[in-house]
Amino acid sequence: MPTKSALITGICGQDGRYLSELLLSKGYEVHGTIASRAPGVGEADENLFYWDLSDGTNLQQIFKETQPDEVYNLAAQSHVRLSFELPIHTANVTGVGTLRVLEAIRQFQETSGKQIRFYQASSSEMFGQVKHSPQNEDTPFHPRSPYACAKVFGFWQTVNYRESYGMFACNGILFNHESPFRGEAFVTRKITRAAARIKVGLQQKLKLGNTQARRDWGFAGDYVDAMWKMMQQDEADDFVVATGVTHSVQDFLEIAFGHLDLDLEEVVETDQSLFRPAEVDTLCGDASKAREKLGWEPKVSFEELVRMMVDRDLKIAERDAASR
Numbered sequence: 001m002p003t004k005s006a007l008i009t010g011i012c013g014q015d016g017r018y019l020s021e022l023l024l025s026k027g028y029e030v031h032g033t034i035a036s037r038a039p040g041v042g043e044a045d046e047n048l049f050y051w052d053l054s055d056g057t058n059l060q061q062i063f064k065e066t067q068p069d070e071v072y073n074l075a076a077q078s079h080v081r082l083s084f085e086l087p088i089h090t091a092n093v094t095g096v097g098t099l100r101v102l103e104a105i106r107q108f109q110e111t112s113g114k115q116i117r118f119y120q121a122s123s124s125e126m127f128g129q130v131k132h133s134p135q136n137e138d139t140p141f142h143p144r145s146p147y148a149c150a151k152v153f154g155f156w157q158t159v160n161y162r163e164s165y166g167m168f169a170c171n172g173i174l175f176n177h178e179s180p181f182r183g184e185a186f187v188t189r190k191i192t193r194a195a196a197r198i199k200v201g202l203q204q205k206l207k208l209g210n211t212q213a214r215r216d217w218g219f220a221g222d223y224v225d226a227m228w229k230m231m232q233q234d235e236a237d238d239f240v241v242a243t244g245v246t247h248s249v250q251d252f253l254e255i256a257f258g259h260l261d262l263d264l265e266e267v268v269e270t271d272q273s274l275f276r277p278a279e280v281d282t283l284c285g286d287a288s289k290a291r292e293k294l295g296w297e298p299k300v301s302f303e304e305l306v307r308m309m310v311d312r313d314l315k316i317a318e319r320d321a322a323s324r
Contacts, residue, residue: 003026003028004027004029004070005030005066005068005069005290006029006030006069006071008030008071009051009069009071010076011032011048012034012125014178014179014183015121015183015224018220018221019072020181021222028050030049031047031062032048032049033075034048034049034050034297035051035052048078051064053075053092053094053097053101054089054096055100056097056103057106060130061211063105063108064112065113070118071117072114072117072227073121073154075097076208077090078094078146079183079186087146090146091149091153093152094147094150094151095150096156097154098120098153099155099157099300105118105167109167112161116168116291117236118167119172119227119230120154120169121172121227122155122238124145124215124242125151125280126141126148129142134216134244135284135285135286136240136285136289137173137238137239137240159238167236169234169236170238171239172232172241173227173238174223175215175216175241175243175283176188177218177219177287178305179219179305179308179309180309180312187252188309191253191256192313195256196316196318197235197317198260198262199317200321202317205297206267207270208249208253208268208270208273208274209270209271209272209275211248211249212249212281213249214248214280215246215249215283216244216283216298217305218242219299219304220299221300223241224298225296226239227284229307233294234282234289237293239287240289241285243285243287244285245302246283247302251302252306256309259310271287
């Protein structure tokens with residue numbers, strides 16, 4: 001019999017896939033919400049519910065059916081560049097959507113008496129224009145995009161519900177984390193997919209924006225373990241999850257294309273239209289608190305992560321090329 005029940009919003013996204021696998025391996029009964037029918041997530045397929053962050057009306061019914069011990073809020077409009085084009089939608093979904101989940105949990109706890117632990121997927125983008133590096137839990141926020149502003153709103157609502165209602169509500173301030181399941185619109189996956197497709201002749205060029213931006217990149221499979229560990233603490237708290245090492249987009253490019261023996265100079269072009277209106281130059285996390293209190297450490301190196309992503313995209317590209 002399952003030991004606990006968990007509900008993951010956005011279960012079909014990158015983090016949702018890895019988190020559902022982790023929880024299933026620990027004996028959880030895993031449920032998830034999706035905005036539309038999406039490719040499967042293993043054993044959790046039959047436990048999917050339609051729900052959208054912009055409309056919280058059916059959350060109470062989902063809670064009644066799933067009786068979750070833990071709710072992981074991973075759903076969001078999470079593309080930073082797109083948030084400049086859809087700022088109101090991003091604020092409604094990523095920001096107010098978090099409040100909808102928190103309030104639904106509060107009401108459900110009040111009527112059912114069941115206690116639910118809540119995890120909010122916060123983001124290093126909240127730090128934005130930083131004044132010192134690395135960033136930790138005490139670093140002030142200076143968001144530089146509609147997405148980051150929405151995440152700051154969700155962060156403080158999570159803290160507010162914890163302090164106002166005594167809810168177990170924690171924030172994971174996760175720095176950039178990637179995997180072979182990263183969405184194709186994100187720069188890292190855009191790079192690895194393009195490298196693979198150029199290698200097999202399906203694509204000629206890759207256009208990118210700011211390749212000098214530096215980020216603290218880790219592996220999503222490592223980071224979901226930190227999420228779970230936060231939810232097992234005696235008291236809810238907020239944690240930075242990061243590697244403490246930064247690399248530029250250019251570094252990512254060189255490893256990805258070098259892995260396939262491709263010449264960057266011949267195929268990569270700069271496109272000014274892909275630059276953000278307000279750039280975030282460097283983000284680097286200090287995960288000392290997570291190491292000390294959670295016993296968490298990243299396991300996959302930056303180089304291993306990039307090669308892992310390229311290898312999977314190469315298999316996909318070879319299959320696509322063979323089907324033509």
